Amino acid sequence: MAVFIMVAGVFTGAxxxxxxxxxxAAAGSEVHAVPLTGxxxxxxxxxxxxxxxxxxxxVIAVIDAVGAASGQEIVLVGHDYGIHPxxxxxxxxxxxxxxxxYLDCGMPQNGVPALAAVPDRILxxxxxxxxxxxxxxxxxxxxxxxxxxxxxxxxxxxxxxxERLTALAVPQPLGTLxxxxxxxxxxxxxxxxxxxxxxxxxxxxxxxQRVDLGDPAMAALTEPQVTFFELPTxxxxxxxxPSVLADVLLRAAAGEGRRLRPVDxxxxxxxxxxxxxxxxxxxxxxxxxxxxxIPDAKGPRPAVVFVHGGPVPAGARPxxxxxxxxxxxxxxAAAEGVIGVTLDHxxxxxxxxxxxxxxxxxxxxxxxADPRVDADxxxxxxxxxxxxxxxxxxxxxxxxxxxLAASYPILAPPPNWGLTGxxxxxxxxxxxxxxxxxxxxxxxxxxxxxxxxVEAFVSAAKDCGAHxxxxxxxxxxxxxxxxxxxxxxxxxxxxxxxxxxxxxxx
Numbered sequence: 028m029a030v031f032i033m034v035a036g037v038f039t040g041a042x043x044x045x046x047x048x049x050x051x052a053a054a055g056s057e058v059h060a061v062p063l064t065g066x067x068x069x070x071x072x073x074x075x076x077x078x079x080x081x082x083x084x085x086v087i088a089v090i091d092a093v094g095a096a097s098g099q100e101i102v103l104v105g106h107d108y109g110i111h112p113x114x115x116x117x118x119x120x121x122x123x124x125x126x127x128x129y130l131d132c133g134m135p136q137n138g139v140p141a142l143a144a145v146p147d148r149i150l151x152x153x154x155x156x157x158x159x160x161x162x163x164x165x166x167x168x169x170x171x172x173x174x175x176x177x178x179x180x181x182x183x184x185x186x187x188x189x190e191r192l193t194a195l196a197v198p199q200p201l202g203t204l205x206x207x208x209x210x211x212x213x214x215x216x217x218x219x220x221x222x223x224x225x226x227x228x229x230x231x232x233x234x235x236q237r238v239d240l241g242d243p244a245m246a247a248l249t250e251p252q253v254t255f256f257e258l259p260t261x262x263x264x265x266x267x268x269p270s271v272l273a274d275v276l277l278r279a280a281a282g283e284g285r286r287l288r289p290v291d292x293x294x295x296x297x298x299x300x301x302x303x304x305x306x307x308x309x310x311x312x313x314x315x316x317x318x319x320x321i322p323d324a325k326g327p328r329p330a331v332v333f334v335h336g337g338p339v340p341a342g343a344r345p346x347x348x349x350x351x352x353x354x355x356x357x358x359x360a361a362a363e364g365v366i367g368v369t370l371d372h373x374x375x376x377x378x379x380x381x382x383x384x385x386x387x388x389x390x391x392x393x394x395x396a397d398p399r400v401d402a403d404x405x406x407x408x409x410x411x412x413x414x415x416x417x418x419x420x421x422x423x424x425x426x427x428x429x430x431l432a433a434s435y436p437i438l439a440p441p442p443n444w445g446l447t448g449x450x451x452x453x454x455x456x457x458x459x460x461x462x463x464x465x466x467x468x469x470x471x472x473x474x475x476x477x478x479x480x481v482e483a484f485v486s487a488a489k490d491c492g493a494h495x496x497x498x499x500x501x502x503x504x505x506x507x508x509x510x511x512x513x514x515x516x517x518x519x520x521x522x523x524x525x526x527x528x529x530x531x532x533x
Contacts, residue, residue, distance in 0.1 A: 078203060104276060113127060129220070142154055175192065297509050303517055324364055329401050336437075370390040406527050473505055
């Protein structure tokens with residue numbers, strides 16, 4: 028059996044692993060929950076003397092003690108912030124580590140502090156400013172009971188578990204968040220497993236989509252030594268489902284788990300598959316980051332502006348406005364007698380919504396200024412991860428915005444996107460949509476995490492009397508235009524387009 032060495036996340040010490048550790052031990056494993064200096068009661072220290080390197084040393088000490096005593100394979104488990112000291116230790120003792128488990132956390136890089144992974148963007152900026160002016164001394168107070176959502180989804184936690192999490196919480200030494208992680212690269216050879224808590228963000232399918240888009244940072248995740256598991260819970264599985272987590276850790280130690288599909292250079296990527304409808308081969312008229320598809324009709328025409336999803340890697344080629352799906356929608360609009368518009372915006376990371384929103388606004392100004400466009404008759408149509416961008420237009424719809432449509436959108440940002448308190452929250456914004464017509468294409472086989480945001484939006488829209496039309500694709504998946512080229516999909520696309528065009532032209 029493997030030896031598990033587990034490192035807790037921000038504000039939490041070794042005690043948070045109690046139930047999971049007990050279940051692993053009952054299965055015959057040796058388990059060590061690392062007490063961290065300046066965090067755990069048994070390892071007191073002044074906060075100005077504790078940094079990330081301190082915690083890396085704590086983990087190394089356990090690795091050395093276990094390795095010398097047993098010679099068994101060691102599995103390092105890092106949750107949240109805990110992955111930073113885990114990677115630092117594994118990089119210096121790679122010969123003793125059989126596997127690193129990333130438990131609902133990011134992929135830290137050399138030279139980057141743990142602060143970069145703090146989901147609350149406002150808090151992250153405040154801490155960065157504090158560090159710049161006052162150094163890395165001091166500590167960060169733990170959240171109260173109702174503040175944990177700023178750090179991750181509390182989905183799955185009972186009231187008692189949330190109370191326990193709050194009771195166990197301790198201040199986090201700022202140096203642990205602000206001191207950069209230093210890696211030599213030796214850890215890259217150690218097998219890894221990612222455990223994704225889907226109620227806190229995204230699942231394995233979304234990671235696969237990032238790989239398929241050609242994101243270079245994701246390519247290493249397709250190596251055979253990398254596996255994945257999903258847990259349908261929030262950010263603290265050691266409290267919400269300790270038995271299930273223990274089982275997953277045992278399976279991870281055995282090398283089990285789902286593996287990602289490498290990019291096949293000889294195959295057409297999913298996002299570049301043909302549009303499922305026959306549409307006229309209209310040429311594009313390109314201006315800056317905007318393309319217009321002009322119908323053969325007289326006079327200024329209404330326009331439908333299609334806003335792609337994301338995040339899309341900055342180096343992805345072709346860019347989204349040249350993807351068959353977006354081009355197909357634009358040409359379909361032109362076939363209905365209105366101008367179809369595609370654009371590129373800079374949603375390359377979940378921290379890019381501000382500049383992506385600015386790109387969309389700039390594109391709309393360009394489109395409305397075009398003499399071929401009826402500036403008073405514009406529709407916006409959003410896709411997938413671009414869904415949060417709808418909030419600006421739902422909250423204050425201008426008179427010229429005659430309709431807002433969305434295909435399989437994310438309509439409430441996942442907790443780990445760091446947008447919980449931001450303006451990019453369509454479920455809240457729809458209450459101010461007034462008489463703006465809304466058309467929502469809903470995938471019947473949507474991922475549970477995204478489907479929950481859609482249903483929350485539909486419920487909020489009904490409660491406030493919004494003018495919402497649902498167009499369902501019962502057997503459709505997320506991205507059904509390329510994944511499900513069926514008659515059901517084709518009928519839904521035609522129906523939705525005609526609904527939008529009707530609202531533009533009536």
